[in-house]
Amino acid sequence: MKTLLIIDVQNDFIPNGSLPVPNGNQIIPVINKIQDKFDLIIGTQDWHPKDHISFASNHDEKSVFDEIEIHGQPQTLWPDHCVQGTEGAAFHPDLNTEKFEAIFRKGTDKTIDSYSAFYDNGHLKSTGLAGYLKEKRTSQLYVCGLAADICVYFSIIDALNEGFDCFFIDDASKSLDIKEFETLKKEMIAKGIQIVTSRSV
Numbered sequence: 114m115k116t117l118l119i120i121d122v123q124n125d126f127i128p129n130g131s132l133p134v135p136n137g138n139q140i141i142p143v144i145n146k147i148q149d150k151f152d153l154i155i156g157t158q159d160w161h162p163k164d165h166i167s168f169a170s171n172h173d174e175k176s177v178f179d180e181i182e183i184h185g186q187p188q189t190l191w192p193d194h195c196v197q198g199t200e201g202a203a204f205h206p207d208l209n210t211e212k213f214e215a216i217f218r219k220g221t222d223k224t225i226d227s228y229s230a231f232y233d234n235g236h237l238k239s240t241g242l243a244g245y246l247k248e249k250r251t252s253q254l255y256v257c258g259l260a261a262d263i264c265v266y267f268s269i270i271d272a273l274n275e276g277f278d279c280f281f282i283d284d285a286s287k288s289l290d291i292k293e294f295e296t297l298k299k300e301m302i303a304k305g306i307q308i309v310t311s312r313s314v
C-alpha cells in the first residue's frame with residue numbers, strides 16, 4: 114500500500130497564522146496534485162489544549178522561542194498555536210482533505226509536546242499511527258507537510274524506526290529554519306530515507 118502522510122497543513126503554520134512557516138502556503142497545490150498517486154492518504158493535526166506546556170504564554174517570565182527542559186528533553190517555547198477546535202488548528206481551506214482516510218491528532222497531552230505523528234517527544238505514548246499503517250499494509254510511506262525541520266522530520270525518523278520504507282517529498286514540505294533543514298536532510302539520507310520530488314512519486 115503506497116501511503117501519503119501529510120503533516121500539519123494547518124492555518125497556524127501558514128503565513129498569517131500564529132506560527133507561520135515561510136512560504137508554507139506554496140506546498141498546498143503540490144500536495145493536492147499528488148494525492149491521486151496514492152492508495153491511502155492520512156493527515157495529521159497538531160492539536161493542543163490551550164494550557165499546553167509548549168506555549169510560552171503558559172510559563173511565567175519566559176518568551177517565545179526560549180528553551181526549557183521537560184522530561185529531560187529540550188523544549189522550545191512556541192507562540193500559542195493549533196489550539197483544539199480553533200480556526201488556527203483547522204486544515205488550510207485550500208488543502209484537499211476529501212481523500213483523507215484518517216486524521217491523527219498529536220500534542221493533545223498538555224504535559225508534553227509531540228513533534229512526531231507517531232510518538233510524543235519523550236516516546237512515552239503512541240498515537241497509534243504505526244499500528245494503523247501496519248494494519249493497512251503500508252509498505253512505502255511518503256511524508257510531506259509542515260514544518261519540514263520539525264514535525265515532518267521527527268515523524269519520518271519514527272516511521273523509519275518502525276520499519277517503513279520512507280520517502281520525503283521535498284517540494285511538498287517547507288521548513289521553519291532552512292539552513293538547519295539542510296543538515297537534517299543529510300542526516301535523513303544517511304539513515305536511508307529517500308528524498309524525492311512531487312514529479313517522481
Ligand SMILES: [Zn+2]
Pocket residue numbers: 159160161167194195220
Ligand atoms: Zn505544537
